Amino acid sequence: MKLASALMAFDARIKWIIIGLIGWVLFPWKGLEYGIFESTQSEIFEAYAWQGVNTSLISLFSLITLWIRPWRSLSKALLIDAIISIGTFIVVLLTANYAKESLGYGSAIQLIVLLGIFSLTLARMGFVQGDPYMTTAIVFVMASIVVFVLFPILIIFSKVIIAEDGTFTPYLFFQNVTGFGVFRTLKNSLVMALLVGALATFFGLSFAIFTVRVTKRFSGLTRIFSMLPIITPPFVIGLSLILIFGRNGTINDGLIFLFGDGGLFTGEQGWFERSPYIYGFWGILLAQTLSFTPICYMLLVGMVSTINPAVEEASVTMRATPTQTFLQVTLPLLRPGIANAYLLGVISSLADFGNPIVLGGDYDVLATEIYFSIVGAQLDYPRAATLGILLLSFSLLSFTIQRRWIGKKSYVTVTGKGSGGFFQPLPRWVRIGATTVTLTWMFFTAVLYSSILLGGFVENWGADYTPTLAHYEELWARGMDYGAWPSFITTLQFSAVGAPLTALMGLMIAYITTRRQFVGRKMVDFSAMISFAIPGTVIGISYVLAFNTAPILLNGTAIIIIISFIFKNMPVGIRGGISALSQIDRSLEEASLTQRATSIRTIFTIVLPLLRPALISAIVFSFVKSMTTVSAIIFLVTADTQVATTYILGRVEDGDYGPAISYGSVLIVTMLIVILAVDKFIGRSRIERGQAPG
Amino acid sequence: MNDNQSSGVELKNVVMKFGEHTVLHNIDLIIQPGSLTTLLGPSGCGKTTILRLIAGLELPTSGQVFLGDEDVSVLSASQRDVGMVFQSYALFPHMTVGENVGYGLKMMGIVPNERTERIKESLDSVGLDGYQSRFIDQLSGGQQQRVALARALVLKPKVMLFDEPLSNLDSKLRRQMREDIRRLQQELAVTAVYVTHDQDEALAVSDEVVVMKEGGIAQQGSPKHLYLNPDSKFVATFMGDANIVEGEVSNVGGESKIKIGDIEIAADSSEHYADGKTQIAIRPEALSLIRSTTEPSLQGKVLSRAYIGASTEYRVKVNGNELFLISPTGSEEFEIGDEVHVLITPPGISPIPD
Numbered sequence A: 001m002k003l004a005s006a007l008m009a010f011d012a013r014i015k016w017i018i019i020g021l022i023g024w025v026l027f028p029w030k031g032l033e034y035g036i037f038e039s040t041q042s043e044i045f046e047a048y049a050w051q052g053v054n055t056s057l058i059s060l061f062s063l064i065t066l067w068i069r070p071w072r073s074l075s076k077a078l079l080i081d082a083i084i085s086i087g088t089f090i091v092v093l094l095t096a097n098y099a100k101e102s103l104g105y106g107s108a109i110q111l112i113v114l115l116g117i118f119s120l121t122l123a124r125m126g127f128v129q130g131d132p133y134m135t136t137a138i139v140f141v142m143a144s145i146v147v148f149v150l151f152p153i154l155i156i157f158s159k160v161i162i163a164e165d166g167t168f169t170p171y172l173f174f175q176n177v178t179g180f181g182v183f184r185t186l187k188n189s190l191v192m193a194l195l196v197g198a199l200a201t202f203f204g205l206s207f208a209i210f211t212v213r214v215t216k217r218f219s220g221l222t223r224i225f226s227m228l229p230i231i232t233p234p235f236v237i238g239l240s241l242i243l244i245f246g247r248n249g250t251i252n253d254g255l256i257f258l259f260g261d262g263g264l265f266t267g268e269q270g271w272f273e274r275s276p277y278i279y280g281f282w283g284i285l286l287a288q289t290l291s292f293t294p295i296c297y298m299l300l301v302g303m304v305s306t307i308n309p310a311v312e313e314a315s316v317t318m319r320a321t322p323t324q325t326f327l328q329v330t331l332p333l334l335r336p337g338i339a340n341a342y343l344l345g346v347i348s349s350l351a352d353f354g355n356p357i358v359l360g361g362d363y364d365v366l367a368t369e370i371y372f373s374i375v376g377a378q379l380d381y382p383r384a385a386t387l388g389i390l391l392l393s394f395s396l397l398s399f400t401i402q403r404r405w406i407g408k409k410s411y412v413t414v415t416g417k418g419s420g421g422f423f424q425p426l427p428r429w430v431r432i433g434a435t436t437v438t439l440t441w442m443f444f445t446a447v448l449y450s451s452i453l454l455g456g457f458v459e460n461w462g463a464d465y466t467p468t469l470a471h472y473e474e475l476w477a478r479g480m481d482y483g484a485w486p487s488f489i490t491t492l493q494f495s496a497v498g499a500p501l502t503a504l505m506g507l508m509i510a511y512i513t514t515r516r517q518f519v520g521r522k523m524v525d526f527s528a529m530i531s532f533a534i535p536g537t538v539i540g541i542s543y544v545l546a547f548n549t550a551p552i553l554l555n556g557t558a559i560i561i562i563i564s565f566i567f568k569n570m571p572v573g574i575r576g577g578i579s580a581l582s583q584i585d586r587s588l589e590e591a592s593l594t595q596r597a598t599s600i601r602t603i604f605t606i607v608l609p610l611l612r613p614a615l616i617s618a619i620v621f622s623f624v625k626s627m628t629t630v631s632a633i634i635f636l637v638t639a640d641t642q643v644a645t646t647y648i649l650g651r652v653e654d655g656d657y658g659p660a661i662s663y664g665s666v667l668i669v670t671m672l673i674v675i676l677a678v679d680k681f682i683g684r685s686r687i688e689r690g691q692a693p694g
Numbered sequence B: 001m002n003d004n005q006s007s008g009v010e011l012k013n014v015v016m017k018f019g020e021h022t023v024l025h026n027i028d029l030i031i032q033p034g035s036l037t038t039l040l041g042p043s044g045c046g047k048t049t050i051l052r053l054i055a056g057l058e059l060p061t062s063g064q065v066f067l068g069d070e071d072v073s074v075l076s077a078s079q080r081d082v083g084m085v086f087q088s089y090a091l092f093p094h095m096t097v098g099e100n101v102g103y104g105l106k107m108m109g110i111v112p113n114e115r116t117e118r119i120k121e122s123l124d125s126v127g128l129d130g131y132q133s134r135f136i137d138q139l140s141g142g143q144q145q146r147v148a149l150a151r152a153l154v155l156k157p158k159v160m161l162f163d164e165p166l167s168n169l170d171s172k173l174r175r176q177m178r179e180d181i182r183r184l185q186q187e188l189a190v191t192a193v194y195v196t197h198d199q200d201e202a203l204a205v206s207d208e209v210v211v212m213k214e215g216g217i218a219q220q221g222s223p224k225h226l227y228l229n230p231d232s233k234f235v236a237t238f239m240g241d242a243n244i245v246e247g248e249v250s251n252v253g254g255e256s257k258i259k260i261g262d263i264e265i266a267a268d269s270s271e272h273y274a275d276g277k278t279q280i281a282i283r284p285e286a287l288s289l290i291r292s293t294t295e296p297s298l299q300g301k302v303l304s305r306a307y308i309g310a311s312t313e314y315r316v317k318v319n320g321n322e323l324f325l326i327s328p329t330g331s332e333e334f335e336i337g338d339e340v341h342v343l344i345t346p347p348g349i350s351p352i353p354d
């Protein structure tokens, strides 16, 4: 038995080594400047490891040593294996960094192989109860977190304290923070976030009260609300506001028609002029409030519906009027939920890039300023990094408050049992207020979304309302290499590749942090938390800074975009995984282990089948999220890797609202189809659950 | 099923820590092949941890675990030849009864025909043949328990582990199930380690009982031995009721005598006790009341009595101590306040040195 298991571990080790050797021989060791498909034969040839005396020999030597193992005792062999594998790993990275040579496919394979061997060795030394598969999974998760979460963040920080010439200048950060406009931008962002948080919470609460306590007739509302933020690309609300309120928007048109020069009620000289009032503070405020109200609603509706009616009954039997009951009992019970929704609104507003980029005007906020600092001729990386650090700090702060302070204070217990009793009627003013707010909002949202859907079918919204298919024709009918097709297909490809990986990564992190004990779990936990709070813009800027140079040169590739999808949307998988795993009794896995199933088979035969709904919804959700992502990837796309959102933004910048809007509606419809199809397939409400923030 | 496959279990110097918290201190434990050994002890004393160490669901911080002669200390659960019945049953909800029972066989690569055969055989042994295609949520609690048992048995493991297997059943079903478990265990002559909170259950089914206290073993022995000869106050009071009184042990010519008040009693000859003053645990059944006697006895006064059907319980005040005793219905009865003599008759008298 023991010999057999020893042999098995031995086998896996040799398999890794063989892969490593093949990789060493067959794949270019150094990174190719133009990618493997665009490079010339001689360029590829020169990049091979065996092209001369270079650092790749160290790796080759290590692999051979690991294979031969010229030492005796097993315990010593394990220690030496561990040291050689991880040591070579570090040496390969460091020498590449030192020599300013970027890693190629060959060296990437080498690093993976070394990590794989390291994992097996750790397992043999008793890491994670000696489980080789789990150890491998954990080591790879940790390595990818270090490379793609912690390392980029570290790089941002290093950019603001290390000057261009490499000298250590902590003073630089101070200089940057107090630099021109930084303080104003920070203030703008915070003011906006605090206001949006309050408004979105207020509206969300009104809707929650309306759907739960005023009438059940609109129960479909919950469903719509849960879907809207998922399928709406982040700048689309802003775009539709421009259509309605913009300089040439419907409202302005109407006002001009009525009160403008030669208007219906005015003479030659009107009292009204077109004005760009929607750009700037008010526009962003409106757009973000509209965008994030559904998120706050989703959080609050659960709370409102789990209030125990008996508490209100008790209040009424003590002679309280409905108003007193509402103010003294109902609202205080909701306080944690309200605070939670508020902070979520704040975090979302801070992170929002899409709305300010189309509506910003001269109201600059952190998320967009980061972008403007490095776009075009600016290329002010220290400033971008400084802004990124500020943004990250404030969203981490809000997130930490939300988690630590409020997360634990929930007065509302969810038992799943009907607690009996009936809700007391709410005071009249509350019912009327909630109804008014909800219906107005619904009307407004309906108008906005119709403008999006219709906007693509007219010549030029605001100027020429002649119905036309020209925009669609331009986007979709000029062959696969023109119009929207390249970016649309790229988007679908990237999202399709990224989604399963995102879901898997998220579930894996959920699994190893909740189910396994291992050294370094805290680090994974902490990184998971960072990934929950990190704004897309910060991911974008940190990736630009971290992966633009050797040793890991990924900028300009599709890989970096897919990776940014993975780490931006990973929280979805983590949340879904944690909540699904909490439903699965740990002893099921243990039973499987005592039934001779290895841990990996247990995962495939027990855990994954039971996690299937969570897995599917995480895949769908991250697919859709990837399609709408703009903040992280706007930093990373190139002409070759243009995706739908960046293409649309480009058109918006050029003032081509017609094509932008039609493309936006195609995206919305595509995502709706995907969600509905999968929903039908696996039963409803799974997807919304992935969305529930918390 | 042959019986030479069962093997003993041995824990040598096992220490288990969770972080800073030491849950098991230097456990040395030998479990005989083919026996049913119960781990008994208060909540949190480490019973489940020991089972999990045997199963391979945890690895010891230090020390060794042997199954038979094989050192399995570093083997994972799937590499060990043990079967486990979980408190929650841990039946796979997405599989039928047949698939649940056949799961381990499948993992071992047993061909489908043989699998079907063995599933049937195993379900039959727990009286559930014919339930193969049912799903778990279509079974009653007792049936689920049986499926869990069949699933563990079907692999014919060397060692069976039970973690409070009956705690989710009502008391009647519990009694029946424990008899079934005992019968199957004896039929298969498989080594079994059984964790329970319930002393009755422990005494009824076990060959051996291991009483645990705060991560250590307080005492190990046959149920009868532990009941009659506890060697600590903890074991004496944990296993049933015990009166603790002052006494003295003296060894004369190879025989131990226990002196309590004026009474001198020969100690259990299989035990050896050190000379000197010590505390003595006396089981209530070892005490009897009599109105007057010439034999050596303790004088006392009845404080309270409670008639409980098969017997009557008395509390008697003797020299400032309160003694608790049980007298079978039909023997002489006493009223509160009566002056009585208390006789002490072995067995059930045991010096407890600590």
Ligand SMILES: Nc1ncnc2c1ncn2[C@@H]1O[C@H](COP(=O)(O)OP(=O)(O)OP(=O)(O)O)[C@@H](O)[C@H]1O
Pocket: B018, B021, B023, B041, B042, B043, B044, B045, B046, B047, B048, B049, B050, B197
């Ligand atoms: N995974 C763990 N991490 C930390 N502490 C643990 C873990 N598992 C058990 N413990 C601790 O180890 C001690 C022994 O636990 P164990 O489950 O073995 O007790 P037990 O005797 O089975 O108790 P019970 O009768 O309540 O089931 C307890 O103090 C428990 O809190």
Ligand SMILES: [Mg+2]
Pocket: B047, B048, B049
């Ligand atoms: Mg236990």
